[in-house]
Amino acid sequence: MSFARSRVMAIVNLTPDSFYDGGRWELLSDGLRQVEKLAAEGADILDLGAASSRPGAEEVPLELEWDRLKEIIPAIQKRFPELPISVDTWRAEIAERALGEGVAMINDISAGQLDPGLLDVVERWKVPYVLMHMQGTPSNMQEAPTYSKVVDDQLFWFSQKVDALAERGLNDVILDPGFGFGKTLEHNYQILNSLDRYRLFGRPIMVGLSRKSMVQKVLECAAEDALNGSTVLHTLALLNGADLLRVHDVREAREVIALVEKYELPVRD
Secondary structure, rough: OOOOOOOOEEEEHHHHOOOOOOOOOHHHHHHHHHHHHHHHHOEEEEEOOOOOOOOOOOOOOHHHHHHHHHOOOHHHHHHHOOOOOOOEEOHHHHHHHHHHHHOEEEEEOOOOOOHHHHHHHHHHHHHOEEEEOOOOOOOOOOOOOOOHHHHHHHHHHHHHHHHHHHOOOOOOOEOOOOOOOOOOHHHHHHHHHHHHHHHHOOOOOOEEEOOHHHHHHHHOOOOHOOOHHHHHHHHHHHHOOOEEEEOOOOOOHHHHHHHHHOOOOOOOO
């Protein structure tokens, strides 16, 4: 997949407790209807999540996480064989099983820190890998996130991780600053404002801003009312260098990309 133009990763939460759409797509039939909608709206990648990583989330048993994935993966592949599937997991065993079923990419919130064996799996399969920054774990990450300078600290962290992955022969790496994962509201906006600095690594940049608390807190709204704010932040992210938008709302994200692309065309007399 080329990132010569920005892409859209569509979120498919298969959990009962995700912060926005938890419980909506637990049934296979409901999940497939949602995938059909996302595909029709222009999703480039589907990201299946079977264990919530919202702030305060408790760890889900491995077999329960797999039970939520094992039927929908082949069902999506049968109906949409050209649509790449990513699985959002930090577990090596889940990644191994999913890749064995034909999944194309692994999206890891923990950068291999919660289960070091996951990086061995990605190395063996040689698949694209989303490297996300998180301070702490989902259960405690928002208790007291602290940085010296959040952007500088992250850039140093990414420099170490990107080099370590390159030594394993892993260069198809997408960087995710991890908005809301061990960051205050101020941290999140500092990162967004400085997103172009993350381009120094020469890797695509993914942002997960969709309907998050950094929208809700500023606008004093619920996740259900945060689409307009999410669209504004997606616009800012694209103008600051984002390559991949991870979203709940695909049609609106595609419209943002189309308008930003038009805006960035060179002016001709």
